[in-house]
Amino acid sequence: MKKLLKLSSISLVLMVLLSSCGSKEQSSTTGWAYNDQKWGGFEKVDYEGQATGPNLILVEGGTFSMGITDQDVTFDWNAIPRRVTVSSFYMDETEVANIDYREYVHWLKRVVGESYPEVWRNALPDTLVWREELAFNEPLVETYYRHPSFDFYPVVGVNWLQANDYCLWRTDRVNEFILIERGVFNPNPEQTDAENFNTEAYLVGQYQGDVRKNLKDYQTGGERQVRFEDGILLPSYRLPTEAEWEYAALALIGNMPSEQDERITDRRIYPWSGNTVRYQKRNKYQGEILANFKRDGGDYMGMAGNLNDHANITAPVRSFMPNDFGLYHMAGNVSEWTADLYRPMTSLDLRDAESQDLNPYRGNKFRTLELDPDGNPVEKDSLGRLRYRYVEDDEAANRENYKRGQGYDYLDGDKESEVVYDYGVHTLISDKARVIKGGSWADRAFWLSPGARRFKEEDKADRTIGFRCAMTRTGSPGGNNDAGGNNFNAKGKKVKRRY
Numbered sequence: 001m002k003k004l005l006k007l008s009s010i011s012l013v014l015m016v017l018l019s020s021c022g023s024k025e026q027s028s029t030t031g032w033a034y035n036d037q038k039w040g041g042f043e044k045v046d047y048e049g050q051a052t053g054p055n056l057i058l059v060e061g062g063t064f065s066m067g068i069t070d071q072d073v074t075f076d077w078n079a080i081p082r083r084v085t086v087s088s089f090y091m092d093e094t095e096v097a098n099i100d101y102r103e104y105v106h107w108l109k110r111v112v113g114e115s116y117p118e119v120w121r122n123a124l125p126d127t128l129v130w131r132e133e134l135a136f137n138e139p140l141v142e143t144y145y146r147h148p149s150f151d152f153y154p155v156v157g158v159n160w161l162q163a164n165d166y167c168l169w170r171t172d173r174v175n176e177f178i179l180i181e182r183g184v185f186n187p188n189p190e191q192t193d194a195e196n197f198n199t200e201a202y203l204v205g206q207y208q209g210d211v212r213k214n215l216k217d218y219q220t221g222g223e224r225q226v227r228f229e230d231g232i233l234l235p236s237y238r239l240p241t242e243a244e245w246e247y248a249a250l251a252l253i254g255n256m257p258s259e260q261d262e263r264i265t266d267r268r269i270y271p272w273s274g275n276t277v278r279y280q281k282r283n284k285y286q287g288e289i290l291a292n293f294k295r296d297g298g299d300y301m302g303m304a305g306n307l308n309d310h311a312n313i314t315a316p317v318r319s320f321m322p323n324d325f326g327l328y329h330m331a332g333n334v335s336e337w338t339a340d341l342y343r344p345m346t347s348l349d350l351r352d353a354e355s356q357d358l359n360p361y362r363g364n365k366f367r368t369l370e371l372d373p374d375g376n377p378v379e380k381d382s383l384g385r386l387r388y389r390y391v392e393d394d395e396a397a398n399r400e401n402y403k404r405g406q407g408y409d410y411l412d413g414d415k416e417s418e419v420v421y422d423y424g425v426h427t428l429i430s431d432k433a434r435v436i437k438g439g440s441w442a443d444r445a446f447w448l449s450p451g452a453r454r455f456k457e458e459d460k461a462d463r464t465i466g467f468r469c470a471m472t473r474t475g476s477p478g479g480n481n482d483a484g485g486n487n488f489n490a491k492g493k494k495v496k497r498r499y
Helices: 002-020 098-111 116-125 137-143 160-181 198-204 242-250 345-354
Strands: 055-061 062-066 083-087 089-092 334-339 365-370 388-390 433-436 454-457 470-472
Touching: 062 242, 062 433, 083 242, 098 116, 098 160, 116 160, 137 160, 160 198, 242 334, 242 433
Parallel strands: none
Antiparallel strands: 055 089, 062 083, 089 470, 334 433, 365 388, 433 454
16 A cells, blocks of 8 residues: 555656646656756757758668679679678769869869868869870860860769768768758858868867857757757768669669569669660660660760760760669769779678678778867867877777778788788789779670679779769668658557657
8 A cells, every 4th residue: 555655656746747847848768858948958859850962862771682693704703692781871863973073173272272272183083084095085185074065974083082082071061051051050151271161070169150040058048059969960971882882773672563572573684674785665765775885896876877875985974764763874874983992702701791791891991089188079180170090909909899990801811811912913902992883884784783893993093983972871761751660559550650
């Protein structure tokens, strides 16, 4: 009886506390009100899900057979099929175009060019990639990148390092735009040198900006700047991993009978169904070439009066048919950089893949922020970016989930593996070799298969290589309206929830 009275007293106190909160939303575990200064000011945002950044498309993740889908005519055995799962992510609808990249170079020249001219000069594409001893391509050296005729053609002559720098710059410009659209910032074209918007510097309080109106601070009753926990700013744009790129290119979602079926009706050799490079359905497009590639020796676009792909070199980034994810040119036009370090897929790779079959990636080089004695990030650099250092192996020695600061050669060239890479003596594979995928306007159809893979040194550029950006998806893999799992109510009916 005493226990019942005690429980009743606790219940009564809770009822009084909850009623005093009025219409405020409360914690389900403590009863304390959210977003209320009287209750400590703990904030819960009304989050509707990750916004889709400019030019991005959500690629719903899943399992697939990663590796060669056609005959291994080169006998490299470097893409042996294996079952992996890729998390949901966002991918650029198109390759980055010349006009997009010129906008980037223009910003660098305007903001940091006077003090640091080497920065924008180092970002320039190598337009000399068009030169060849026995071909008349000199007009393209002057026109392809700069002339408005090629504005919406994929940028080429950009190496892997430059592509990564573009991704970082794009992240900051998109997030700055979001803050302007939300009324937090006023547009400020007068930014220079270190005083330009950088997402990371802003989040740690090292960039103030031209503030219009900050967010309400429920702890103090005043205002505060946007925080990472608000879910307003987007994750970083980046290069896709090889697994992400291959999964997005295959777009096997197009061969699922329905949303209720967990099966694929037909495998794919290319980013479309069928075993040819021509459109097969019986309509006005039947027989049309589905990608921009080199059909045969000396045949880049067919005959006058009936051009097969209407592109002797590259084609506009929104030409040809997109695949079933809505992505253009996942085969042909230009090969594309991926984030991965290149290594052949050996039997050792496959053994290791048994435990690394979720989001496989080779190329981790872990970093950590440089901190002052008080544990705060040190002052940003002269270009407005936070300072990082690489993690040493001894820092990870006592961890269980990883042991190396740099995982380039892990189980494939390090002291624990059976493989040794002796660059320049026995192989051309180095720690600068990066995977390129997709085939180009100068390639035969074999290289259009998403499973085909080659490599290029990260500091080298080519007239056949471009890139597109990706972004990590946070939250439910199916999108903002996804149920977030198989949720059922008390009557056994499936319910939808927004996260």
